Amino acid sequence: MTTIPALDVVELKKIYANGVEALKGVSLRVQPGDFFALLGPNGAGKSTLIGILSSLVNPSGGEARIFGVSIRAQRSAAMRLVGLVPQELNFNLFEKPFDICVNQAGFYGIARAQARERAEKYLKQLVLWDKAFQPSRTLSGGMKRRLMIARAMMSEPKLLILDEPTAGVDIEIRRSMWKFISAINAAGTTVILTTHYLEEAEQLCRNIAIIDQGRIIENTSMKHLLTQLDVETFVLDLAAPAATLPEVPEVKLVRVDEMTLEAEMTRAHDLNSMFAALSRSGITVRSMRNKANRLEELFVRLVERGLQAARGEGRKPDGECATEGCA
Amino acid sequence: MPAIAPTAPAAHLIALGTIARREVMRILRIWSQTLLPSAITMTLYFVIFGRMVGSRVGAIADGIQYIDYIVPGLIMMAVITNSYGNISSSFFGAKFGRYIEEMLASPMPSWVILSGYVCGAMLRGLMVAAIVLAISMCFTRIHLYHPWVTLLTVLLTAKVFSLAGFVNAVFAKKFDDIALVPAFVLAPLTYLGGVFYSVNQLGTPWREISYANPILYMVNAFRWGLLGISDVPLGIAFAVMFGFACVLGAVSLFLLQRGIGLRS
Numbered sequence: 001m002t003t004i005p006a007l008d009v010v011e012l013k014k015i016y017a018n019g020v021e022a023l024k025g026v027s028l029r030v031q032p033g034d035f036f037a038l039l040g041p042n043g044a045g046k047s048t049l050i051g052i053l054s055s056l057v058n059p060s061g062g063e064a065r066i067f068g069v070s071i072r073a074q075r076s077a078a079m080r081l082v083g084l085v086p087q088e089l090n091f092n093l094f095e096k097p098f099d100i101c102v103n104q105a106g107f108y109g110i111a112r113a114q115a116r117e118r119a120e121k122y123l124k125q126l127v128l129w130d131k132a133f134q135p136s137r138t139l140s141g142g143m144k145r146r147l148m149i150a151r152a153m154m155s156e157p158k159l160l161i162l163d164e165p166t167a168g169v170d171i172e173i174r175r176s177m178w179k180f181i182s183a184i185n186a187a188g189t190t191v192i193l194t195t196h197y198l199e200e201a202e203q204l205c206r207n208i209a210i211i212d213q214g215r216i217i218e219n220t221s222m223k224h225l226l227t228q229l230d231v232e233t234f235v236l237d238l239a240a241p242a243a244t245l246p247e248v249p250e251v252k253l254v255r256v257d258e259m260t261l262e263a264e265m266t267r268a269h270d271l272n273s274m275f276a277a278l279s280r281s282g283i284t285v286r287s288m289r290n291k292a293n294r295l296e297e298l299f300v301r302l303v304e305r306g307l308q309a310a311r312g313e314g315r316k317p318d319g320e321c322a323t324e325g326c327a
Numbered sequence: 328m329p330a331i332a333p334t335a336p337a338a339h340l341i342a343l344g345t346i347a348r349r350e351v352m353r354i355l356r357i358w359s360q361t362l363l364p365s366a367i368t369m370t371l372y373f374v375i376f377g378r379m380v381g382s383r384v385g386a387i388a389d390g391i392q393y394i395d396y397i398v399p400g401l402i403m404m405a406v407i408t409n410s411y412g413n414i415s416s417s418f419f420g421a422k423f424g425r426y427i428e429e430m431l432a433s434p435m436p437s438w439v440i441l442s443g444y445v446c447g448a449m450l451r452g453l454m455v456a457a458i459v460l461a462i463s464m465c466f467t468r469i470h471l472y473h474p475w476v477t478l479l480t481v482l483l484t485a486k487v488f489s490l491a492g493f494v495n496a497v498f499a500k501k502f503d504d505i506a507l508v509p510a511f512v513l514a515p516l517t518y519l520g521g522v523f524y525s526v527n528q529l530g531t532p533w534r535e536i537s538y539a540n541p542i543l544y545m546v547n548a549f550r551w552g553l554l555g556i557s558d559v560p561l562g563i564a565f566a567v568m569f570g571f572a573c574v575l576g577a578v579s580l581f582l583l584q585r586g587i588g589l590r591s
Contacts, residue, residue, distance in 0.1 A: 090425035106345025107433035109338025
């Protein structure tokens with residue numbers, strides 16, 4: 001028995017009235033229960049794709065199905081399955097969070113008594129209950145973002161789409177939002193996340209697609225993607241200043257300051273030979289950490305490759321780049 | 328294919344009620360902008376035109392005093408202005424503040440969204456009509472000749488102008504765009520629609536030109552309901568109101584369905 005994908009996008013195209021071709025035939029599949037990252041630089045087509053999936057943007061061609069339900073042929077039925085947390089604030093700032101949530105449930109045909117229960121439940125879970133009856137314009141930026149998550153949860157969707165939900169939110173609130181979204185996903189909701197915090201995608205998501213210039217340039221599992229990164233850079237904090245740096249084969253050692261070194265090496269290379277060489281030179285390493293977000297490095301590399309291809313340096317057709325999601 | 332539960336009419340009813348309720352809450356929340364201005368304006372009309380000018384004009388027809396004569400027109404003026412203004416400002420506000428997306432991304436069909444907003448606007452028209460009627464009672468005694476005609480006329484008029492306001496809001500790109508039509512189209516048509524005078528008092532060609540004004544039919548149908556007199560046949564008046572309601576309803580639904588001015 002084959003599983004119906006949570007999201008099945010086939011050759012989706014969008015050409016805006018001003019002639020901008022935002023999506024050039026995007027194909028994508030997300031499996032039920034997945035936590036899926038959709039990444040891409042600004043203007044890549046992420047928001048257009050999300051707009052089409054939430055029926056806010058009319059597609060120019062192609063098809064998208066949510067749990068097998070076509071968003072074109074059966075819009076109402078498809079929308080019943082989707083919850084959207086948009087990038088921009090889109091609630092009435094003069095209304096109270098409780099009313100915003102209850103009304104949202106009403107738009108989905110949920111009876112008022114049940115809607116009130118759900119509003120209380122989700123506003124409490126997202127630590128907004130003490131602000132539930134204050135005008136939403138008085139909420140902080142992080143609270144407004146959490147309110148949009150609570151609102152999206154009112155219909156308890158099978159597919160939750162979060163378009164940069166943690167943008168401009170401090171790390172503490174961001175982590176609490178991650179916890180909430182992870183719990184929602186663990187409970188069975190399929191989650192699609194776009195974010196500019198690549199650490200967020202790396203930590204949360206199991207599968208990933210990278211979109212650039214209206215095309216999917218990578219679509220694979222997070223684990224598989226990260227294995228493509230063959231060079232790593234470590235930051236070494238020293239116990240005492242190092243007078244001279246030893247020569248270590250296949251390791252590039254760079255002095256950042258007198259107490260810090262950076263070591264760049266291939267993933268195949270073991271760390272022991274480097275530590276032995278450092279030890280022989282009388283250098284004691286007190287602690288070590290990865291320099292950069294690994295996904296960030298890959299992301300930049302993939303997007304740069306895409307740009308080069310766009311300049312006519314031999315872009316691979318989409319079919320070759322994209323692999324099916326590996327849920 | 329997965330089994331799709333048929334969309335229950337009850338779900339549509341809840342959705343429609345949610346929009347209408349939200350609209351009513353908005354009307355009550357900003358009552359000083361939605362309900363009070365018409366009350367003050369109409370009181371001034373009653374004082375100036377009804378009492379001061381009306382006392383010199385005397386009886387208009389069949390012993391009907393001028394102040395009685397203008398009551399239906401003033402109520403209709405309030406209904407037209409408020410129905411139109413409610414939906415145009417509320418729907419455009421939702422567009423401007425982007426919270427229209429809450430509804431566009433929901434399973435609600437277009438007709439439910441439209442009906443919800445129209446209900447809200449009609450309710451404001453009816454609330455203001457009741458307020459103006461209550462104020463008029465301070466100045467004169469109105470006898471309701473034909474309650475059903477009165478009710479049907481006020482409902483149809485509120486509906487026509489709610490739909491017109493909706494079309495305006497769909498095309499509006501800035502707040503100025505929703506202020507232009509009431510100032511330059513609605514106000515002149517209302518004043519020239521027989522609110523303060525009978526078109527039979529006009530000479531040719533002004534009387535014939537007045538018959539092209541749809542508001543004339545609404546005011547006169549309402550006047551017939553309240554006072555039992557009208558410048559136009561009641562059947563034609565209702566045909567005009569039904570006609571406008573149907574055409575504007577179809578246009579509004581088409582715009583919403585296609586997402587014109589709403590979806591990219």
